[in-house]
Amino acid sequence: MKIVELSLATALSLAATVSFAQVKAEAAWARPTVVGQQGGGGYLSLTSPAADRLLGGSTPVARRFELHTMAMKGDVMEMRQLDAIELPAGRKVDFKPGGLHVMFIGLKAPLKVGDKVPVTLKFEKAGELKVVFEVANKPVDAGHKP
């Protein structure tokens, strides 16, 4: 009986490993927001073993989930919405302040430090991936490598 239980546990952990191996999400965090603020920003790193595209996602904490980047318009840095974000095979794509980010639009309540925001990301090939964004107060350049 013990052997059966162990092999079932092994099978389950293998299944979990296989499904999670599609796209790796790391260091997901979101900025805290103040009362009345409609949108909040989130950041993470994604690595896909095969070329794929992030198409969007959803979260129960906001009405919409959008993909954004920052781009220069004349002399001004502006946010721009993206339809998809390319994930080259095996290369880590970093979302960080001043660059790629996700936006929670139409927040139902302010995001407070320590909150955990559940998000379901949707990929063109890999399908859905659940990621938890932890709300944290990080300096603006927190996403940059030293």
Ligand SMILES: [Cu+2]
């Ligand atoms: Cu944005």
